[in-house]
Amino acid sequence: MTPADMVLTRQGMRFMGRMWPCTLGRGGxxxxxxxxxxxxxxxxxxxVGLLYRPDRMARPTDWAVPIRxxxxxxxxxxxxxxxxxxxxxxxxxxxxxxxxxxLYDLVLLTDWNWPRAVKGRGSAIFLHRWRRPGFPTEGCVAFRPDHLHRIAGLIRFGTRLIVPTALT
Known part of the structure; x- marks a missing residue:
């Protein structure tokens, strides 16, 4: 692991020397x-990607792609x-x-089952805004809106999200 890795734990996501509260999928x-x-x-x-709503925010990074x-x-x-x-x-x-x-004004895309998807293995795992603290997702990782914006500014293409078998 490197300091630039995002690591999920029971307390949230550990990234860049701090803990970011987040929610995970309803299925654990x-x-x-x-x-x-x-x-x-x-x-x-x-x-592997960053999408954003240009009608709702400025481009968060130079590699962000607008959602049309x-x-x-x-x-x-x-x-x-x-x-x-x-x-x-x-x-x-x-x-x-x-x-x-x-919910999807700012979306970080992961390479889960992408770019050559195995049928039925599950579609995209995004990092996006949460509905509210503790409210589960459909499998994505969700954050407080201001935290998501901060994380988007800190990550780089290829940053690793590590989801361990047992959250510690």
Whole structure:
């Protein structure tokens, strides 16, 4: 591990010498992640992208990509675009990235089951804003909005998110 690694613990995420409160998936952590189980997958995941809403904030880093109207994320394990960003209209199962609420205003993308997704292993694991403290996600890692902005400014492409089998 390096100081630039993000490491999940029972107390939150340890990163850059401090502890950041966060919430995980409603299914806890799992070494056997499956689509729809609500679990945060165990493993070493690299940050491979940063998305943001340009109508709601300034570009947070020079490598951030704007979320445009019609941007979606395919979560249909039966489709060839599974676990990829797609554009509307898209008739298969998906998540809307440009939401009316602020949940996805800033999204860090991990390489979980990407870029060549294994069907049913679970779609994207994002780092995004939490709904409220302690409210679980569908498998993503969620943070207080100001913390997420600070983390986005500190990480680099390829920063590692480490999810241990047993949170200590």
């Amino acid at each position: 952590v799992s070494a056997h992640k499956r689509e729809g189980d609500g679990a945060t997958p165990v493993g070493l995941h690299r940050i 109207p019609g941007d979606l994320w395919s979560d249909d394990p039966g489709h060839e675009d599974y676990n990829l960003m797609v554009r509307a209209p898209y008739p298969h199962s998906h998540e809307t990235l440009r939401r009316s609420d602020p």
